[in-house]
Amino acid sequence: MALWGKKNDDGVEPEEAFSPENARRFFERAQTTHDTLNYEYAVTLWLNGLAQDPGSVEGFEGFFRSVTAYAEEMGKKASGKEIAKALNGKGKILKYQQALLNWGLKPTSGAATLKAAEAAAALGLKEITEILGRRALGFAKQDEKPKKDVYVKLLDVFEKAGAFELAVEAGQIASQLDPSDGDLAARVKEMYASATIQRGRFEESAGEEGGFRKSIRNVEKQAQLEAEDSIVKTEDTKDRILAAKKADYEQRPTDTAAIEAYGRALLDRGKPQDELKALLLYKKAYEQTGQFRFRQRQGEVELRVERRKLRTLRSKLDANPDDEQLAEEVRKTEAKLLEMEISELRLQVENYPTNLGLKFELGKRLLEQGEYNEAIGLFQKAEEDPKHRRDVLRYKAEAFLKIDWIDEAVTTYRAALEGIVDPGSELALELRYGLMCALQQLAENDRDLESAEEADRLASEIAMKRFDYRDIVDRRKQIKDLIKSLRASV
Numbered sequence: 001m002a003l004w005g006k007k008n009d010d011g012v013e014p015e016e017a018f019s020p021e022n023a024r025r026f027f028e029r030a031q032t033t034h035d036t037l038n039y040e041y042a043v044t045l046w047l048n049g050l051a052q053d054p055g056s057v058e059g060f061e062g063f064f065r066s067v068t069a070y071a072e073e074m075g076k077k078a079s080g081k082e083i084a085k086a087l088n089g090k091g092k093i094l095k096y097q098q099a100l101l102n103w104g105l106k107p108t109s110g111a112a113t114l115k116a117a118e119a120a121a122a123l124g125l126k127e128i129t130e131i132l133g134r135r136a137l138g139f140a141k142q143d144e145k146p147k148k149d150v151y152v153k154l155l156d157v158f159e160k161a162g163a164f165e166l167a168v169e170a171g172q173i174a175s176q177l178d179p180s181d182g183d184l185a186a187r188v189k190e191m192y193a194s195a196t197i198q199r200g201r202f203e204e205s206a207g208e209e210g211g212f213r214k215s216i217r218n219v220e221k222q223a224q225l226e227a228e229d230s231i232v233k234t235e236d237t238k239d240r241i242l243a244a245k246k247a248d249y250e251q252r253p254t255d256t257a258a259i260e261a262y263g264r265a266l267l268d269r270g271k272p273q274d275e276l277k278a279l280l281l282y283k284k285a286y287e288q289t290g291q292f293r294f295r296q297r298q299g300e301v302e303l304r305v306e307r308r309k310l311r312t313l314r315s316k317l318d319a320n321p322d323d324e325q326l327a328e329e330v331r332k333t334e335a336k337l338l339e340m341e342i343s344e345l346r347l348q349v350e351n352y353p354t355n356l357g358l359k360f361e362l363g364k365r366l367l368e369q370g371e372y373n374e375a376i377g378l379f380q381k382a383e384e385d386p387k388h389r390r391d392v393l394r395y396k397a398e399a400f401l402k403i404d405w406i407d408e409a410v411t412t413y414r415a416a417l418e419g420i421v422d423p424g425s426e427l428a429l430e431l432r433y434g435l436m437c438a439l440q441q442l443a444e445n446d447r448d449l450e451s452a453e454e455a456d457r458l459a460s461e462i463a464m465k466r467f468d469y470r471d472i473v474d475r476r477k478q479i480k481d482l483i484k485s486l487r488a489s490v
Contacts, residue, residue: 023053030062035296036348036358037303037341039070043104044086047097051089054096055125067104075311080105082426095119103132110139114153121160129161137170148177152184155191164195238269259285263297267304275301292351299344306337341365356385360392372399390416394431401438406445409438424465432458433470440479449486455479 026049034042046063053059071078080101087097099119103112117132133154140150151174158167171188175181242265249255249262259281266278279301286294310333317326345362352358363378379396383389393416400409413435420428436458443452459476462469 018052018054020053020056023049023051023056023059025049026052027056027059027062030059030066032355033357034062034066034069035300036345036355036361037300038357038361039066039073040083041357042066043070043101044083047083047101048086048088050100051087051093051097054093054120054123055128057127060100060128060131063100064104064107067101068107071105072311073307075314078105085422085425092119092122096123096125108139110136110143110150113139114150114157117157118153121157124160126161126163129157130163130166133157133161133163133166137166140170140173146173146177148174148181151177155187159191164191167191168195235269238265241265242269242274254288256285256289256291259294267301275305292347296344296348296351299340299347303337303340303344306333306340309333310337338365338369342369356382357388360385360388360395363392364395367395367399367402370402372402375399376403390420390427394427394434397434397438401434401441404441406438406442410435410442413438429462429466429469432462433472436462436475436479440475440482443479443482443486447486447489449483449490452479452483452486456483 026045030042030045030049033045043063043066046059046066050056050059050063083101084098087094087101089097096119099112099116103109103116106112113132114136117129117136120129120132136157137154140146140154143150151170154170155167155174158164158170168188168191171184171191175185175188178184245258245262245265249258252258263278263281266274266281279298282294282298282301285291286298310330313326313330313333317323317330320326342362342365345358345365349355349358349362359378360382363375363382366372366375366378376396376399379392379399383392383396385392393412397409397412397416400406400412413431417428417431417435420431422428436455439451439455439458442448443455456476456479459472459479463472463476467473
């Protein structure tokens with residue numbers, strides 16, 4: 001744990017209330033969920049694990065990988081609204097989770113990065129505070145209209161992180177922006193003194209027998225580790241890390257850890273030739289070891305390439321909405337990507353038969369493809385997992401509706417709505433909308449006035465919450481007309 005000296009009365013949980021063991025369980029589930037391509041839920045799990053161990057760099061980096069994948073997959077549709085509702089922290093822990101989520105969805109925003117750094121600093125998370133603070137300082141320097149208050153906040157952040165050299169740098173820029181602030185100038189001098197003491201400790205260590213060489217080795221090793229752990233790497237850093245991982249792999253080409261590290265470095269640099277090399281690397285590793293995880297990594301790379309192609313095509317279509325040929329190309333690429341996802345998920349379900357989350361993800365893709373019967377079978381198995389049950393019921397009800405099993409759809413939507421905590425959430429709206437549609441269909445099929453009236457009540461509730469929700473205005477008119485017709489025929 002990287003927390004220090006916090007008391008209960010400042011809104012932070014006492015250190016004994018945290019549990020790295022519980023965090024580990026969240027992180028393991030998060031990684032498994034990420035591997036099943038359910039990035040949104042993986043983000044939730046990483047953040048809730050960080051509530052149990054806020055200073056975990058592993059959890060922090062895992063969160064960033066998943067939130068980046070989620071943002072890439074969803075594009076402009078990426079939203080943290082539902083994730084935020086599922087966060088389990090309180091007080092400053094919750095603020096930290098929320099700030100990380102906002103930053104993860106907007107990683108190039110200087111303001112969001114600074115807020116995340118401040119939230120980490122408020123909890124005393126030195127390592128994470130410095131990582132975020134360095135990034136925020138970089139954004140501040142790029143601002144064409146530098147602001148004193150931003151640099152003062154960075155000074156605060158770096159002081160709390162014990163990164164006094166960086167505190168001096170931020171403070172000096174703030175002083176240059178307002179030379180008349182004597183208190184600020186005095187504070188920068190204090191930071192300079194602290195930085196000098198910090199450097200002195202290093203030099204003292206270097207003066208011991210063998211200390212200089214040891215210190216240099218430590219600095220070089222630390223620089224390498226910091227470069228690898230950094231969330232934001234320069235191209236030069238990526239090149240150096242990749243060269244090191246490649247050399248390590250070439251020395252021990254059958255070592256699974258070396259294979260994984262080399263593959264990650266290739267994908268982190270992410271040039272087209274790197275992706276091809278990673279693809280061939282994982283293919284060879286799977287053939288040599290028979291370990292399915294390498295076949296899974298191979299599939300992830302193929303999906304990554306296809307998703308990027310689809311994003312590029314969609315961007316072109318946004319700029320040329322009347323281009324029918326381009327629109328057709330987008331549709332074909334969407335269909336191909338869906339086929340690829342289904343193929344990969346089938347393999348994963350086959351190799352991890354007890355993983356109900358994988359069955360759920362495969363069921364969703366099959367529902368999208370129109371394979372309703374198979375999707376229902378998978379949803380029935382997946383609903384045994386309490387983590388996914390409400391979401392699974394929602395999709396299962398939709399599948400029943402697609403095959404005109406209206407009674408079953410109504411029953412399933414009702415089960416999904418039972419015990420829902422936030423009736424105003426997006427999920428609750430979707431479930432009520434689905435139940436409304438099912439009841440409308442039931443009323444039309446069976447000429448049932450009671451079902452039509454219940455559908456009308458649901459339509460009214462949804463419209464009161466969100467008047468612009470989907471086609472709710474048109475739906476309500478249809479249901480009103482249906483009620484009139486049914487009453488007239490009585």
